[in-house]
Amino acid sequence: MAHEPRLYEELASWWPLLSPAVHYDEEAEAYARLLDDACDAPPHTVLELGSGGGNNASHMKARYAMTLVDRAPGMLEVSRRRNPECEHVPGDMRDVRLGRTFDAVFVHDAVMYLTTRADLARAAETAFVHCRPGGAALFVPDAVRETFRASTHCGGEDGPLRALRYMEWIWDPDPADTTYVADFAYLLREGDGEPRVVHDRHVFGLFGRDEWLAVLRGAGFVPEIVPLSLPDLPDRVLDVFVARRPR
Numbered sequence: 477m478a479h480e481p482r483l484y485e486e487l488a489s490w491w492p493l494l495s496p497a498v499h500y501d502e503e504a505e506a507y508a509r510l511l512d513d514a515c516d517a518p519p520h521t522v523l524e525l526g527s528g529g530g531n532n533a534s535h536m537k538a539r540y541a542m543t544l545v546d547r548a549p550g551m552l553e554v555s556r557r558r559n560p561e562c563e564h565v566p567g568d569m570r571d572v573r574l575g576r577t578f579d580a581v582f583v584h585d586a587v588m589y590l591t592t593r594a595d596l597a598r599a600a601e602t603a604f605v606h607c608r609p610g611g612a613a614l615f616v617p618d619a620v621r622e623t624f625r626a627s628t629h630c631g632g633e634d635g636p637l638r639a640l641r642y643m644e645w646i647w648d649p650d651p652a653d654t655t656y657v658a659d660f661a662y663l664l665r666e667g668d669g670e671p672r673v674v675h676d677r678h679v680f681g682l683f684g685r686d687e688w689l690a691v692l693r694g695a696g697f698v699p700e701i702v703p704l705s706l707p708d709l710p711d712r713v714l715d716v717f718v719a720r721r722p723r
């Protein structure tokens with residue numbers, strides 16, 4: 477693995493202060509509606525690939541039996557604490573094989589960490605082999621090549637014992653390749669001590685709509701792009717890839 481963000485390794489326990497689950501309620505509801513519409517019968521079992529701290533799952537588990545796969549043990553631990561009723565499995569979305577199928581497969585922003593088309597194709601194949609015929613997979617990248625914008629965001633929360641603030645600086649060092657970066661500066665404070673500062677680079681994959689559609693067709697899906705506006709992202713429309721597995 478070329479590069480693993482510190483956020484998912486030694487800083488994983490800080491995740492709930494960087495990205496609180498409460499911010500995901502409307503978003504998770506929108507994804508669940510898309511999954512319900514895409515499957516040929518109401519889905520009951522859902523596999524999430526790259527489930528991270530389990531924020532979407534903390535809302536979606538009310539309607540589905542969820543199996544959560546992530547490659548970072550620290551993030552799985554955060555999710556286990558939030559979602560003890562969900563099944564958690566360590567694994568990489570490029571090659572994990574659970575030996576069973578689900579009504580639907582959900583891949584949220586974790587898909588951004590696939591930086592080559594070959595890796596994207598491997599994840600699409602993983603989703604396909606775990607999706608029952610007549611079911612569907614949802615892929616929700618933060619950006620596709622056509623929607624990418626350099627930008628800056630900040631946020632963070634206070635917890636009972638510690639607090640975090642961050643600045644995220646999204647930019648593209650080389651517009652000719654298939655990646656861009658998010659440079660994060662975290663300010664991490666324990667108790668009322670002096671905050672420490674950590675820099676963390678996240679490298680994201682960037683693919684055009686046609687590349688996405690070709691990869692999903694190559695895996696065997698019948699894909700379409702559904703534009704989605706979210707209240708938390710007023711200035712952006714997400715391209716959601718809804719991929720049906722034919723009967």
Ligand SMILES: C[S@@+](CC[C@H](N)C(=O)[O-])C[C@H]1O[C@@H](n2cnc3c(N)ncnc32)[C@H](O)[C@@H]1O
Binds near residue numbers: 526546548569570584
């Ligand atoms: C931003 S977090 C996901 C948060 C999630 N959307 C939620 O609702 O909490 C991204 C996660 O992707 C995981 N990840 C990145 N690449 C992966 C891969 N190839 N296979 C599995 N997990 C991966 C990281 O370990 C990290 O936990």
